[in-house]
Every structure is written in structure tokens, then in C-alpha cells.
Amino acid sequence: MSVFLQFLFSGLTIGAVYAMVGLGFNIIYNATSIINLAQGEFVVIGGLLMWLFSESMKLPFLISALLAILFTGLIGLLMERLTIRPVKKKDLLLMIMITIAVSIVLRGLLMFKFGKDPYTYNPFTEGDPINIYGAYIQQQTLWVIGITSLCIILMYLFFNKTMLGKAMKACAVDPTAARITGINVERMVMISFVMSAMMGAVAGIAVTPITLMEYDRGPMLAVKGFCAAIMGGLGRGRGSVIGGFIIGILESLTAGYIHSGAKDAVALIIMLIILFFRPAGIFGSKTIIDLRRF
């Protein structure tokens, strides 16, 4: 029993990381239909800046976190202004390719600033791991799960209850129609990049004490986070969270009961099977997907 629980907790820890990264994909997708493949780099920037402010400059925890989130938001803003807005032909595939280019440039800059070594800082709360029926879970995992839940609630309220959020969603479905109704599409796209960068930074700050952070962790985070997002249904906050936890727990149970060498393969195969039966993801709606351009 305690062994099974331990596998489950391990899966929760892994899944919480994926879920949190997956959330960031949804914001830009909801506003633009772009898949931002530089999302992983936002997470890395958040984690590394947090280290820079709290460990290297010795600023208090909350101020460091706030600064890290704001700076990453600024980088999101610059990314949109410098690379997405100037594009004349708003072709989706082209813009996704631009995000790949941005991720490579950001990785290079991070390597110059921070080198190739991993960084970490203390968990949010010190203290022994929590023992439940003989299995242990790190306190930081609970923090990540708590912050993820908070983010989903905030995102739900934003996209469904505020005018700004609804306007952003309208832009993704049909930018021309949105513009006719008086929505400033350019501004919505800009806000979505800033918000998604900030969401990435929050994820980075929360997961770094568990995973450590180094300049080239971005692509791996982006791939797993993206899997979580499409498994749950792109654009659905709770979807990417459920997707993240499913992938994490599958990986952990495969490692535990089959073999640790096969864990990535088995998790991906099960994800493909789910997508085969529900192409729009667990919570996604096929009708909405058909209406979208991508």
C-alpha cells in the first residue's frame, strides 16, 4: 500500500510540474490560436531570475518573486513587439516557427548570463516531508498543486467573467469579426503574451526547488507541458491540469510496475490512444476545434 502511495505521490510531483507549464500554453492559444513554443523558456527565465534576486542579490522572498514575474512579463512583451507584431502575413504556422526561433535565441542569452550549471534555492517552506501511510510527499509539491489550482481559478474567472478575457477569446476565433465589434486585436495579443510569460514565471518559481533549473531545460518542459495541454484539451485550464497529472502518474506507475526505462514511451502511447478517441482532448469540444483555424 505504502509503495503504491509513494508511486502516486511521485506521479503527483511530476504531474504538477507538467500541469503548471501546460497552463501557460492556454493563455496565448486562447487569444491568438498560436502555440507558443518558447513557453518553456519563460519557465526557465522565471526560475533563474528568482534565483538571481533571492540567492544572488539576497532580496526578500516576495519581492524577488514579484520582480521575477514582472521581468519575465516584460520579456513576453518584448517578444510580442519585436517578433510577432512586425509580421505582415499573419500566418499561424509562420508565427509558431517564430516562437521556435525566439526560444533558441532566449536559450543562448540564458547560457551567456547563467552558464550551463543548474541552480536552485530553498523550498517555500522548510521542514520535513509529509508522511501519509508510510509514503512521503515533499512540501513543495503541495505548494505547486496549490498555486496551480489558484491559477486555474483566476484564469477561469478572467476568461469567462471579465470583458477583457472574453474579448481575448473572441480574437482567437475570428480576428476580423473581433475587430469589427471594436476589439483592439493587437492589444489583446500583446496582453496574452505578457500574461502567459508571467504564468510561465510563476511555474518556474514554484518548480525550481523540486527540479532545479538550468538554461536548456525549456524544450523538455515545453514538450511535456504541451502534451498535458493537448491531452486535456487546448485552451481549457482544468484540462491541462488533469492532463499533466495523468501523464505524471502514468510515468510514475509505469516506472514502478513495468520498468523505469519504458516510462516515457508508455505514457506517450496512452496519450496517443486517448487523443485517438477524443481528438479534442479530454475536456475539449470537437465543435470548437472545428471552428478554429488551427
Next chain:
Amino acid sequence: MGILRIICLSILSVLLLMPSVCPAKEAYKIGAILSVTGAASFLGEPEKNTLIMLQEQINNAGGINGNPIEIIIEDSKSDETQAVLAAKKLLEKDKVLAIIGPSTTGETMAVIPTMNSEKTPLISCASASKITEPVKERYWIFKTAPNDYSAAEAMFKYMKDIGITKVGILTITTSYGDAGRMAMKDTAPKFGIQIVAEERYGPKDSDMTTQLTKVKASGAQVVVNWSVGPGQIVVTKNWHTLKLGIPLYQSHGFGSKRNINLAGKAAEGIKVPLGRLVIWDKLADSHPQKGLLKKYTTDYEARFKSEPGTFGGHAYDALMMLVEAIKKTGPDKKKIRDYIENNIKNWAGTGGIYNMSPSDHCGLDSSAFEMVIVNNGDWQIIKH
């Protein structure tokens, strides 16, 4: 006026002829192929820095018998194809006497055929034993990094001494981890040790508690983690979180003070087989490696503001062997090769005490490693 003109002209002509009367001695050219950028840049960077620093030191001290050395460093970008191109360039265009590197096993294997057909010595900085074996087909090839087998042997020898018979292993899914797994599986039976669990994880995985729980459940008396990079810190933290109750051993990839700092108090009590480079300040003054390790590490840290690590040391040993061989035999490829094979005996380098022979082109065994325990945030040599 005529006499003055003649004097002036003669002075001028003497000045002009000076270089040809007293020529600067020709530089000895040595090539280096290193993974300065790309995936293996954590190896190539300290190696490159080391060679640049040593070239300056050697030339400032008068070079080799008065001839300066010129080290031509090519970046292989951690890519096999680039490494082969670099080797061809160094051999055909620069006409180097010997080549140091490449940094990784894959790249080294790729350049071996070129080196053999061009009959030029190569001293690799990579660790796999297949680089120098079978020795018959590796006539021109040497290496300075110790075999993975030697690290595994040093670790198991110690375990045998303290009565451990059942071991669970965790390896990373990269070539480093795979080579380590092979080495452990091959050497364990020689020391009466049984491997009861064998788990793996990816280089960027964020939680290894599942694998550790399985190892514990298999009845292993110790768990060995063989990896490089952040994975070894995550394993250390998970091991500490789970209060696993069995000791954790790491591979020699753990040999950097940074790792202890990153893992914090979770690292206490971890045992590691380490080369003496990272623990030079713990060695007795009489130890033959101490003097050169102290000079190399302090010079490097003063100049580059970082640890040279074991990897920089591999380039150090390769260059110093070549320098000694050229000093004793002159700029002749065949003589350099013969000298390294037959005369590098009881030769103290950063990696250990080398004993090259026609049947061993690596020259290091398990005595290159000390068993070390992490105690109060520092390394401590285990006497056993």
C-alpha cells in the same frame, strides 16, 4: 659624406639581415579537437581553457628545447562529423605533430580511422574503454581519462571490504549512464556483489522517488546512482526526503563542490569514487600528485574563476605527455608515439599515476580513485 653613407648602409643591411642570421626557432604544432560548444560543452570548455593556459606557461618558460609550441584548437560542436573534418584540417593544412581530444567517446571513435591512416598520435580526453581497446587496432591512439570500469572497481572493492553484497543501481539514459551500467554489471560479480535492482531515468526528470522506492523494496543494501547533471541532485534530495535507510553512492560524475552546495544537507553521507584532482587539498604532502594538482587548480581558478574539474585535467595530462615526448625525442610522430607507449611509467598526472605499455594505452587503473564521503559540506577521504 661617402664614408658616412657606407656606414649607414652597412648598419642598415646588418639590421635587415638580422632575422636570417639568427632565426626564431620554428613552433611545434599540436592540434586539439574539443567540444567547446554543443551538448558536451561542459567537457570542452575546461579542456580548452586548460590548453590555452598551459601553452602560455610553457612558452613563457622557453617552450620545448627553445621551440615554442602552438596549439591549434578546433571546435567540434559536440558533433562526430565536425570532429572528423577538424581532424582532416589539422592533419592536412596545419600538419600537426599530434592531436589532443576529442572530448567525447562518440567523436573519438569517429576520428580513429583518420588518425590510423595518417599515422599520427591521438590522445583522447574521453573515457570509454573501447577507445584504446583492442590495443592492436589502436596503434596510434591513447587516452588520459580513466575507464568507467576503474571507477566501478574502486567502488565495489570498497563495498566488498565493508561487507556489502546486494546493490541497486540507478542510471541516467545517456551514453554516460549506459556505459556506467555496463561497467557495473560486468565488474560486480568479480567482487562477489549482486545487482538486485536496475532502474533508469531521463536527464531532465524531476522526481526519482519511484525508482528509489523500487530499489529499496528489492532488498538492496546500498543504492548507486550513475549520472551527470541535475539528475544527481534530484536523486540526492529524493533519497533524503524518503529517509531511505540505505546509503547512497554516486559515480565520479558527482565530483564538483557545486553539487554539494546544490544538494545542501541532503548530500551528507554520500560516498563517491573520485579522482584526486577535486580533493588535492586533502592529500598528504608526500603524494606524488599533490604538487602538480595544487599548481594546476590554483592557476586555473585564478585565471578562469571556476573549477577546472576532472575534465580539464584530462587535457592537462594529454598535453604534458606530448610535451615530454617531444622534448625527449624531437618532432617525429613515430618517435613520439613510441615514447608515450614505452616511457610513460609511474608518471604523475592530474588523473592518477600513469603506466602506459604496449598492452595498455590508458595507463590508469582503479588506484586512480579514492573513496570519498561528504562530511559537513566537504569531501573527506575514507581510509579503508
